[in-house]
Amino acid sequence: MELFEDPLFQTFAERAAMTATRGGAEWGECRLTAQRVSEGDRDSWHEEWTRTAATVEGWADTSARAGHPVSAREAYLRACTYHRIAYYPLFGEPVDPRLVASSGRSTACFESFGALCRPALQPQEIPYEDTTLPGCFCPADDTGTRRPLLIAVNGYDSALPETYWSHAVPALRRGYHCLLVDGPGQGRALIEQGLRLRPDWENVLTPVVDHALTLPGVDPERIAVMGWSLGGYLAPRGVAGEPRVAALVADPGQWDQLDALRDALPLPTELRDRLAEG
Incomplete structure (x- = not known):
């Protein structure tokens, strides 16, 4: 291809x-x-x-x-x-x-x-610090029946609509509601609001969960979080500080990014050698 x-x-x-x-x-x-x-x-x-x-x-x-x-x-x-x-x-x-x-x-x-869409997707503005984060609630149905919720955590250069393809479609097919979010450094939050990427995703995920619990038909005991790409780092970091989340998927799990970044970035030789020494 x-x-x-x-x-x-x-x-x-x-x-x-x-x-x-x-x-x-x-x-x-x-x-x-x-x-x-x-x-x-x-x-x-x-x-x-x-x-x-x-x-x-x-x-x-x-x-x-x-x-x-x-x-x-x-x-x-x-x-x-x-x-x-x-x-x-x-x-x-x-x-x-x-x-x-x-x-x-x-x-x-x-x-x-x-x-x-049927049911229609619902654009959200999720309260976050002194502003809001762009979001979209994708309901599995419009009956108000309590269902599990999947919260999508985006990657480094992705945007909310791409996670409809990667997260919402498979979640909806399995009877989950899905909440899509552009966090700091992602999609509209970066491009239109100038919010920079931050590593401490526990401070991002907590207000997202707060908002999720206000949405119709969300079972508060069955909230899952799935991160993909860089979200494979951000999601576990966020869930580690958020006890209301019942399940986590890291795709992929990123235990240590140092080796990958050292090899991929055009770093000066001196800095590359220092990183190799730890």
Whole structure:
């Protein structure tokens, strides 16, 4: 499934394509978009993925106006993915305004998708310190019956809509409610609010659990937390300080990141040697 020689662009393209397994993308749309991108050119990348996203979003709007909610819902979810993928090479400071715009379009498409789900997804603003964190409650049903809840903990460069694919879909299929959150350093919390990543996730997870207990149909005795990617570190750290959580999944469990970071980062030789010495 090689689409690019550039390893970073290839990784970004795979992030889009993998969501096809649960409706977040179409392989043909990803392949045709990749063919238009100039290798290694981040401006070309953003332009072409945004072009695809706008096309698919237009299909969604047309379907919605024509009274075809299923077609609209499916297209909004794919457009959400493509808008998100469009901004990946733009991360950095000063913040590129195209990144903010693409994040906003991705969020808007996800909310349009969620409004057409049955039951509808419910956007949340989760109280956190002196601000709020973006969230989304994905109910397994709308009967008010108490059910277990899965709280999704995101990764380093992910955003809330991607965890719908990775966490919410499998949770809903198994009768769990699911709460998605952009924590500090993730998704909209980083891009729109400027909240930086922090290691002490116990100070993030506790207000999320507080909020979760106010949601309809959540069984307070059956709250699980699942972290993926960097969330495999953040989730265990958070749960260690949160006794109300009954179960934890770390995907993957990250016991020690030092060796991986030392090998992956372009560190000066002197610093690399010092890290190797411990």
